[in-house]
Amino acid sequence: MVKRRTLTQAKVLATANQLIETKGINGLTIRDLALVLDVRPQSIYNYVDSLSDLLDQVGIQFVQSISDRMNEKMANLTGDEALMTFAQEFRAACENHRGLTPVILDLNDNLKIPRTRKAMVQLYQDMFKPLQLDDSSRVENTLYRSALFGFIIQEVGGFFKLNDEELDERFTKTMQLAIDQTHLTKD
Numbered sequence: 001m002v003k004r005r006t007l008t009q010a011k012v013l014a015t016a017n018q019l020i021e022t023k024g025i026n027g028l029t030i031r032d033l034a035l036v037l038d039v040r041p042q043s044i045y046n047y048v049d050s051l052s053d054l055l056d057q058v059g060i061q062f063v064q065s066i067s068d069r070m071n072e073k074m075a076n077l078t079g080d081e082a083l084m085t086f087a088q089e090f091r092a093a094c095e096n097h098r099g100l101t102p103v104i105l106d107l108n109d110n111l112k113i114p115r116t117r118k119a120m121v122q123l124y125q126d127m128f129k130p131l132q133l134d135d136s137s138r139v140e141n142t143l144y145r146s147a148l149f150g151f152i153i154q155e156v157g158g159f160f161k162l163n164d165e166e167l168d169e170r171f172t173k174t175m176q177l178a179i180d181q182t183h184l185t186k187d
Helices: 008-025 029-037 051-073 079-096 112-133 138-158 164-181
Strands: none
Touching: 008 029, 008 051, 029 051, 029 079, 051 079, 051 112, 079 138, 079 164, 138 164
C-alpha cells in the first residue's frame, strides 16, 4: 500500500515557523524544511516559489496574527492608552516569537519580503488612522515608531543587561516619552 502524503500550505508554513523559531531565519532552508516534513525538497515548491517567498508568506501570516490581536486588544481604546497598548502588544508578539521578529522588522537586508513589509506598513496605518497618527511625515510619529522598533531590536539583539522587571519599566518609560511627543503641534 502506498503511503499518502498530506502536505498542505498550512503545514508548510507552520513547520517553517517552527524552524525559524528554533534555528532563526538564517537557519531555514528548503532542504531542512523538506527533511522535517519528510518530503522531497521539490514538493515544497508546490506551495512556495522560493525561500524568499516562504519567508514572505510566514511574515504575512505573523503580521496578520499581530493585527488580529491588536484589533481585539485595542477595540475600545483611544489616545495615549491605545498607543501604549499597541506598543506593549507589539513587543509581546516579538518577545513570544523572537525568531520571527527579524522577518517583520526586516532586519536582514538579504530578505526579499515585499509583501511582509507592505503588511507591516498597513498594520501601522490601520491601527493609527483613527488616532490621526497615520501621517508618517510627522516627526512625532517617526519618533514613536523609532522608539518602539528600536527598543525591540535592542531587546532581541541582547543589548540590555537588565532583569525582566527593569526591562519592562525601561520599555514603559521609553514609550511614554515617545507618546508624550505625539501631543506636540504640527510644524
